[in-house]
Amino acid sequence: MTVLVTGGAGFIGTHICVELLMSGHGCIAADNLSNSCLEAVKRVEEIAGRILPFYEIDVRDEDKLDIIFKEHAIDAVIHLAGLKAVGESVSMPLEYYSCNLNVTLSVLKAMKKNNVKSFVFSSSATVYSAGNSMPLAEEAACGGCSNPYGWTKFMGEIIARDAAHAYPEMSVVLLRYFNPIGAHESGRIGEDPLGIPNNLVPFISQTAIGKREKVMVYGNDYDTPDGTGVRDYLHVVDLAKAHIAAVDYSVKHRGVEVFNLGTGKGASVLEIIEAYRRVNSVEIPYEIAGRRPGDLAVCFADPAKARRVLAWRAERNLDEMVRDSYRWQKSNPNGYHEDGGIA
Numbered sequence: 001m002t003v004l005v006t007g008g009a010g011f012i013g014t015h016i017c018v019e020l021l022m023s024g025h026g027c028i029a030a031d032n033l034s035n036s037c038l039e040a041v042k043r044v045e046e047i048a049g050r051i052l053p054f055y056e057i058d059v060r061d062e063d064k065l066d067i068i069f070k071e072h073a074i075d076a077v078i079h080l081a082g083l084k085a086v087g088e089s090v091s092m093p094l095e096y097y098s099c100n101l102n103v104t105l106s107v108l109k110a111m112k113k114n115n116v117k118s119f120v121f122s123s124s125a126t127v128y129s130a131g132n133s134m135p136l137a138e139e140a141a142c143g144g145c146s147n148p149y150g151w152t153k154f155m156g157e158i159i160a161r162d163a164a165h166a167y168p169e170m171s172v173v174l175l176r177y178f179n180p181i182g183a184h185e186s187g188r189i190g191e192d193p194l195g196i197p198n199n200l201v202p203f204i205s206q207t208a209i210g211k212r213e214k215v216m217v218y219g220n221d222y223d224t225p226d227g228t229g230v231r232d233y234l235h236v237v238d239l240a241k242a243h244i245a246a247v248d249y250s251v252k253h254r255g256v257e258v259f260n261l262g263t264g265k266g267a268s269v270l271e272i273i274e275a276y277r278r279v280n281s282v283e284i285p286y287e288i289a290g291r292r293p294g295d296l297a298v299c300f301a302d303p304a305k306a307r308r309v310l311a312w313r314a315e316r317n318l319d320e321m322v323r324d325s326y327r328w329q330k331s332n333p334n335g336y337h338e339d340g341g342i343a
Contacts, residue, residue, distance in 0.1 A: 002026035002073055003247055006059045006107060007080030008052075009036035011191040012122070012180060014044050015240035016078060018189070021048035023244055028072055030065070031081065032058040035194060039336040043188045060102045062109060069114035076118035076247045079107050082152070085198045086126070089149035100152035101159070108163050118250040120173045120243060121160050125232075125260070125299060126150030127176060134266075135232075135302035138176070138258045146294035157258075164256045171250040178232035178262035178301050180239045182321040183328035190328030191236075192335030201233075201322075204273060205329035208282040215284060217269050219291035224298060230266035232300035235316035235324070245310040262301025263314040272322070279319050280326040 003020055007013045008029025013036075020027040021044070029041060029052055041054045053072070057064040059081045068074070082100040083089065089096040104121075111119060128136050129144040145151045157174050164172040181201040183190030197203045206212045220227035242261050249257070267275075273284045306312045316324075 001075045001247070001251065002028065003076045003078055004028045004030065004068060004072070004074050005078045005080065006030050006103070007082065007122075009033060009038070009040050009054070010080065012236060012239060013080050014040050014189045015184060015236045016080075016243045017044045017052055018047050018184065019237070019240040019244050021050045021052065025244070025247075026072075028053045028055070028068060028074070030055045030057055030059055030068060032056065035084075036192075037336050040189060040192070047184065047186055047188055060099070060106050062106050065106055065110045066113065069110055069116065074114070074116050076120065076250055077107060077111060077116060078120045078122070078243055078247060079104065080122040081107075084149065086147050086149045087198055089147050089152070093148040096148045096152055100149075101155055104156045104159055108159065112163075112167065117169050118171045118247065119160060119163075120175065120246045120250055121156060123157055123174050123176045123258075124150065124153045125176050125178045125262075125301065127154040127157060130296060134298055135264060135300050136260065137302040138260055138305055161256050169254060171254050172256045173246045173250045174256065174258040175242065175246055176258065176260050177239065178234060178260070178299070180236045181233050182235040182237065182316065182324040184237060185324055185327075187324075187327040187331040190325070190332065192332070200269060200272060201325055204276050204284055205325050207284055208276065208280065208326060209329055209333050211333065213285065215273060215286040216289050217273075217286050218289050218295065220288045221291070222297035224268055226268050226270045228269035229295055230268045230298040230300065232262035232264070232266055233272065233318065233321060234261065234263050234314045235321045238314040238316055242306065242310065242312045245312040249310055257309070259306040259310060260301040260303050261306060261314075262303050264301055264303045266298060266300035267318055272318075275318050276322040276326065279322050282326070
C-alpha cells in the first residue's frame, strides 16, 4: 500500500513516515517546510533505510497536489498538514481558519478527483466540549471549543464526515490525539519547535539543557492531587503506530470511524517535571504562574475503542517518553539546525 502523508516533515509526520516505511508500506511526504526542514526528511530515510519521496509544496495548491496523485498510485492519505499552536490560533484566527480548512478541502478534492478512498485525519482532543466527565470517550459532547485551532479540527471532522456521506465508497478515520511527546529512540528525529515552544515538554527539554532559564507552570490551584493541570501524554512512536493501524483499517472498511489516541492515564505538570528530573538526572527549575484562560484541570482519554477495533494500545510509559525526549534534545540542542539559537 502507498500512503501520502501531508505535513510529513513535521514532528508527528516524520515518525509516521518511519513507521510506514519500516512496516513495508510505500510512503510519500508533502510539506511546505514552514515548521520543519529537509534534514528531518533525510533522517527518516536514514532510520528506515529506504527512500522517502518528498514534495515541498503547500498542500493548499491543488495543481501541485494533483501532480503527486498523478505520479504515484496512492491508496490512502494521512492528513496532518496545517497550523497547530493553540495560543497562536487565538491571536491569528483568520490565518488558522484559512489554512486548516482550505488544506483539508484541497486534500479531499484531490482524493475525489483521483479516486482515492481512504482518508485518515489528524484531529485532536480539543474538539471535545468542556464539562464532559473523564475519561473522554468518543461519544462525549464535541464543539464549544475554547480556541480557533480546536474549531478548525472540529470543522475538519465535519467536512470529512460530509464527504463520506456524499461519497459512500469513502473511508474516513478521525484520530483524536491527546498529548504526543517523546522522540524516536534513535535520537535522530524529534520535536523541533520554532522559537519559544508552545508545548510543555519541549520547554522542559530546552530548560534541561540550559537553553531556557526555567519552566513556567500555569496554575497550581486546580482540583487535582498537586494542583497542576493533568493531561494524557502518549509517546509519539505509539501515536505513529496508531496511524498504521488506522490506515490498514481504512482500506478494508467504508464510512466514518473516530478513535481517541491516548494512554487512558493522566499526569500532572509537576509529575512530568519530576519524571524528567528523575529519569534523566537533570535539574528542571520552574516557577508557578497564574492559570491560562481556557485551560482545563483534567483531560484524559478512554482509548478502549482503539484497543478493541484497531488492536492498538499505547505501550510506552512516562519514563520512556521523557527519556527519549531528553535523548533527542541533548543530541540535537538546536534541533535540526546546527547553528540554532533562541527566538
